[in-house]
Amino acid sequence: MLTVLGLGARSLLPDPGPIPPVAADAVAFGFSVLPVWAYLTVSEAGPRRGTWGKRRTGLAVVTRDGRRAGGGRIAVRNAVKLLPWQLAHVAVARIIAEVDAPVTVATTYALSLLIPAVSIAIAWRDPAHRALHDLVAGTRVVRG
Numbered sequence: 001m002l003t004v005l006g007l008g009a010r011s012l013l014p015d016p017g018p019i020p021p022v023a024a025d026a027v028a029f030g031f032s033v034l035p036v037w038a039y040l041t042v043s044e045a046g047p048r049r050g051t052w053g054k055r056r057t058g059l060a061v062v063t064r065d066g067r068r069a070g071g072g073r074i075a076v077r078n079a080v081k082l083l084p085w086q087l088a089h090v091a092v093a094r095i096i097a098e099v100d101a102p103v104t105v106a107t108t109y110a111l112s113l114l115i116p117a118v119s120i121a122i123a124w125r126d127p128a129h130r131a132l133h134d135l136v137a138g139t140r141v142v143r144g
Contacts, residue, residue, distance in 0.1 A: 115132070
């Protein structure tokens with residue numbers, strides 16, 4: 001929906017000329033990753049300890065020892081969880097804009113795929129099935 005609105009608004013505005021890649025990255029982050037991060041963080045740090053989907057399935061995010069996780073811990077959890085998404089945005093934008101060396105773009109995109117793969121492998125091996133973002137933040141997802 002935001003993409004359609006953005007394209008519609010852009011067609012009504014004068015051409016701004018070339019957009020610096022860092023500005024494009026900031027816009028992509030501000031309109032896609034940041035709102036999702038804010039929703040996840042507010043929901044999981046709130047009294048219900050989870051997003052709508054987690055609550056609906058009876059899950060909650062807590063600290064390793066089962067206490068309510070604070071806002072800072074939840075913010076870190078979601079930043080790590082969403083990092084691959086932002087890296088993919090950056091890589092795709094840089095491919096389109098042709099502003100970085102191909103090896104830089106390829107490395108950024110590869111990291112956007114590698115981090116989730118590593119996170120899944122960690123969750124398979126962890127006795128509590130915690131993924132990378134839970135290990136970094138000291139959290140876990142429980143029934144409750």
